[in-house]
Amino acid sequence: MKKLLLYTTLALWAFSAGSNPISLPYILINELYFEEGEWTLELAYYEANQEFFPIVEIFLASSSGETELLVFDITGEEGLILVQNTVNLSVPLFINPEGDVITITWGVDEGGDILYQDYEMQFGDYPNAMVTKPYPGQSIALIQSKYSKDNSPTIGQYNDTTGTMGTLQGTVFDMYLQPVAEETFCFLFYPNCYFTTTNNGKFSVRVLSNIFNSNQIYHKIDPSLHEWLPSEIHYIMEPDSVVNFDIYLLDSLTVGITGPSVSDKGVFRFYPNPATRQLSINYEINLPPDSYRRNGRELTIEIKTIASLQIYTCPVSPGQGIINLPEQILPGIYVVNLRSGQKVLASGRLVINR
Secondary structure, eight states: OOHHHHHHHHHHHHHHHHHOOSOOOEEEEEEEEEETTEEEEEEEEESOBTTTBOEEEEEEEETTEEEEBOOOOOOSSSEEEEEETTSSBSSOOOOOTTEEEEEEEEEEEETTEEEEEEEEEEEETSTTOSSOOOOTTOEEEEETTEEEEESSOOTTSOOOSTTTEEEEEEEEEOTTSOBOOSOEEEOTTSTTOEEEOOTTSEEEEEEESSEEEESOEEEEETTEEEEEOBSOEEEEOOTTOEEEOOEEBSBOSSTTOBOSOBOGGGSEEEESSSBOTTOEEEEEEOSOGGGSEETTEEEEEEEEETTOOEEEEEEEOSEEEEEEOOTTOOSEEEEEEEEETTEEEEEEEEEEOO
16 A cells, blocks of 8 residues: 555545544554464454444554455444454564554545545654563553553453553652652643652652653642643653652742742852753852851852762852853753852752753
8 A cells, every 4th residue: 555645545534524523433553462473463443333434444564564454343333353463464464572663554435435544553672662562471552542561461352451550659859959748740641640749759659661751740739730841751661660760840839930040048049041051151149248258168169960970169259150061061950059168058950951
């Protein structure tokens, strides 16, 4: 089947869908299971209407080729179709268990015109994979509109969360690197995925076993959810495992205050923040002039990584000045301290953009 035909029919479908409120049937890749070199693919169809808008063609493709499903049974508005790599296919199809992209394309007869839609899943070491490769005994299952590794495959039945969950735990820090105590957050991508921090900012939450990347987190302020910007949240979860990951908020939890540019109590601030690797950082130290030396101890500014590795230090005096960022500094989140000897007078967080 030519790609040009597919793109053309997709455009026609989009036009007709905008003028026709009747829903067309659609098909999702519901579960994938490998065993002894064979694969089984579970397709789930929804809103089927074989009387008026019958599904007349189903094609499967991987990075290795394309095949057509020669025999399939659609009964009722929704159901499951099981496909095996050598059964009822026009030609055998190889799906790489280490990682691949799988595309399903189906044709719907709309009064003599065949309209095509498609759906794609990527996994394993394939670029833009949604989930890592399944290990022996595992499947990849569609759960809550997300793909997840599953230790309890349910081929031939609708999926559930049994065997798909792992535990994400860590500490939520505010824009001043202080633990956020007794607040409720959620990842909007996961229905009902709420977690409440303890009095020292720690959290633990059950999540699906997949590759998760997000720059969004939601803070629950009854009865509403407010979106906040954190540092990148990235983890790879396996079923029944634990991943430790701390979350750093780049916004204030006070509505209307954003940006971690001002440190505590207004004693010390630096800007612009976030910054780029090419810029210098301006600072202001709001202390009396006689505090240049406190009991013989110089004021200094230091920059540390989140892991407490010092990458910059310089003596300063009250007033305004410039910090020239070290040439080797990488994009990320850094702690900037104003010190008097060993005492930290003020602290803030510096974000270096890519």
